[in-house]
Amino acid sequence: MRLSRTSRTVLGTITGIILATIYLPLIVVLINSFSTSKSLTWPPPGLTFAWWGRAFQSAGALDAILTSVQVAVVATIVSLVLGTLISLALQRYKFFGRDTVSLLVILPIALPGIITGIALNNAFRTILGIQLSIFTVIIAHVTFCIVTVFNNVIARLRRMGTSLEEASADLGGGLWTTFRLVTFPQLRSAMLAGGLLAFALSFDEIIVTTFTAGTGVTTLPIWILNNLFRPNQAPIVNVIAVLLVLVSIIPIYVAQRIAGSDVVQK
């Protein structure tokens, strides 16, 4: 199939329009963060830097960011370990019930978040009688973060094959030596990509978090939800959102660099 110049141009134009639509609301957020109007008037009646100044002094927002980072870091580390283990098991071994296990791994993202949320809420409170806290949030987040690590690592394992590991074993490398010097270096970038996605997913999660967070636990999304409809806070929420998008460029850039260097290696 050779696309004519016209169809290439049409496709390019459609892509451009879609991208413009994707970024339109984000640009509205950016401009609203400078707006003197506290409601959603368009175009903004005037511009001010006041919200940006106040955002950096908002103790609630900064605490919430810290809590979210803590949850996301722990959830990412645990899901990296569990996700890598289960992808090694599912990709390298054949056993009874393998399909069921792989369905089990993807179930937490295939089922709506509210199901995971209410199921864990019910299990913690009614069945086990545990108080909701930051730990229940982390447990809940790990459950759906495993799958992002799993997807990335198992895709890499499929592409890798086993010949290098066999060569290592033939040369006398034990299982641990082989994993450390042969398997892990090949998996590293896939684990990083999966870990980044897991972090992003955990950092932004609101539905499961609402159901599993104790009263004192305010992650950033919960703080945003609490402040979204307060006239004096909503512009600060806009500032935080703009900051998050700007900061997110770093991990995305790193992930792309790593993916790019993989292509070169291949």
Add this chain to the structure above:
Amino acid sequence: MTTQSETRGRKGAGHRASVFLYSHVRVRLALLISAPLFWLGLVYIAALVALLVTAFWTVDSFTGEVRTDWTFDNIITVLTGSLYQSVTLRTLGMAVLVTIADIVIALPIAFFMAKVASARWQRILVIAILMPLWASYLVKAYAWRSVLSNDGIFQWIVQPFGGTTPGYGITGAVITLAYLWLPYVILPIYAGLERVPDSLLEASSDLGAGTWRTLRSVVLPLLWPAIVAGSIFSFSLTLGDYITINIVGGANQMLGNLVYTNVGAANNLPLASAIALIPIAIIFVYLAAVRRTGALNSL
């Protein structure tokens, strides 16, 4: 001499463990799989089963505590109540609409990214698609509240052409949800298209097929699992949403709202569990239907 034999002895222990594991595949597998299975089984599956069981319990109307008296009342209420039926249909309809909209939008942009754009542009476009994912979900939904409001930018853009904003309601919610889940649909479809070799497309055109024929008979069958994989995200995420509808949906309710109210304000966990079984059932039917396409491997 002693140090040498000590080294050999230590090495021997590790070596023996390695040899043992190498020859005992089952033990190796058990070591790998037990921790994650323990987590998923004990935390997740046990919780889902408990949810199913709770749906058959009752709430003491005096104390508000969950009582373990077995009853079918919650299930019957959910299956026969007109509120639950209409909300289920509305939620299902919205999930289907959002999914179709996302696939229709994702196909051309994913095709452009995978087959037309140069390597450099491809990378830029992937970043451009990924970046909005890092902006908070809530802020994006709120941005649409701003965009769709009566004096928002949507009205501002379409007014000169005689249009009006759809405002807050089902349409606004479908637009916002389709917007929120779009990257999740684009990325699997893009990855799927990347795996379709260019040589197949050339072979198809060498054999006389036109663009549409190639797209229909070569690209679409190869791409189908990826499309289905993307649809699982938008379908499931819409099915469980209750926040976006609050922000841009006016007074309309989705299944998630009913669950949320019964967990929180109404404090009726058994009824909430019974309502939650509806999306579980829908998703399981959906997963069973798409399982044979191999979509679950391209999530």
